[in-house]
Amino acid sequence: MxxxxxxxxxxxxxxxxxxxxxxxxxxxxxxxxxxxxxxxxxxxxxxxxxxxxxxxxxxxxxxxxxxxxxxxxxxxxxxxxxxxxxxxxxxxxxxxxxxxxxxxxxxxxxxxxxxxxxxxxxxxKATAGSIEREAHKQHAFLVMMNLIFNGETLERAASKTSQWMKDTRKVKPIKASTLDKYYVKEIRKTGIEKKRFETWSRLVKEYSDEERQQWAQNISLMPEAEYYDCQGDPESLEGGKKYLKGSRR
Incomplete structure (x- = not known):
């Protein structure tokens, strides 16, 4: 089958x-x-x-x-x-x-x-290398949008996404501070986030309880980040300061 x-x-x-x-x-x-x-x-x-x-x-x-x-x-x-x-x-x-x-x-x-x-x-009109880097970045943005839509702050979404890239992907992770900066520039200020959230808000009302549980289970697979990277090594994320706050959305 x-x-x-x-x-x-x-x-x-x-x-x-x-x-x-x-x-x-x-x-x-x-x-x-x-x-x-x-x-x-x-x-x-x-x-x-x-x-x-x-x-x-x-x-x-x-x-x-x-x-x-x-x-x-x-x-x-x-x-x-x-x-x-x-x-x-x-x-x-x-x-x-x-x-x-x-x-x-x-x-x-x-x-x-x-x-x-x-x-x-x-x-x-683009090189293979630039396409690969852009694909990694856009993938990270999509993960961040899902986390923010489900209640995470911008800082926490960037932190978790950077840690997730480090733990699960065979690529050099993007620093959380970099994700934070470019998400605002390319996703939030361009209106992409607002448009996507408006669509998701309407669609999620139609979810059954089972579908909501499945979505929650998928979100739970995201690894938690222990550090919010600011000055640390982008490869290991070691040296980043302990994550203590996250009020930005």
Whole structure:
């Protein structure tokens, strides 16, 4: 039996489709709450994240959570910027971790291959290194948004996310102070956080008790940070001062 036939995936996919239907209904009934049309890149992100969460090859739940978000973020950036390097990175991640691209991810990879085949001046407008760094940063921002939406302060979200990157990812973590600074600049001041929170606030009202419990369980998988890094070594986070306050939101 394939992962697409599993009851867990079918249930999650049904929930995903229900949330999309609810948003479509809200757009028709209360258009004043929506300042723009549906974000197709965000739709692709959510579908890839869902599919890759259940795709074959994962060894642990934490592994599946990381890979699904990482790959979905690359698809989101590809949809927004149309740079095929993002899909090169996605393929490399799948090969490294031994997972098979899901249908939605494979569709994005095929789109990128077609764009490269056709050519054009904008095909290679970013390097693989810059794309990888940007993907790590955007992934961190998404984690921070989830934590802040669920009640954490900006400082604590940055601290936990930096510690989580250090503990679970095979990349050099981003300092908490850096995440704090650039989250405000790129996510909060640009209105991305406000728009995402408005959507999440409407959707979360439709959650069942079971769905709320599942979400809480996913949040609990995030490792707690012992230090809020200010002056410490960004590689080890040692030397950072003890986290004592966090009133910024």
């Amino acid at each position: 394939s992962w697409q036939d599993s009851e867990e995936y079918k249930k999650a996919k049904a929930w995903h489709d229900r949330m999309r239907a609810i948003e479509d209904k809200l757009r028709l009934e209360s258009p004043q709450y929506f300042t723009s049309g549906r974000d197709l890149a965000l739709d692709a992100f959510e579908l890839v994240r869902l599919e890759m969460l259940y795709a074959d090859g994962h060894t642990t739940t934490e592994n599946a959570l990381f890979l699904s978000v990482a790959l979905a973020t690359l698809v989101y950036k590809w949809k927004k910027e149309q740079n095929p390097y993002y899909m090169d990175k996605a393929l490399m991640i799948c090969a490294t971790w031994g997972v098979i691209p899901s249908p939605a991810l494979l569709e994005a990879i095929t789109e990128a291959a077609a764009k490269r085949y056709r050519g054009g001046q904008d095909v290679l």
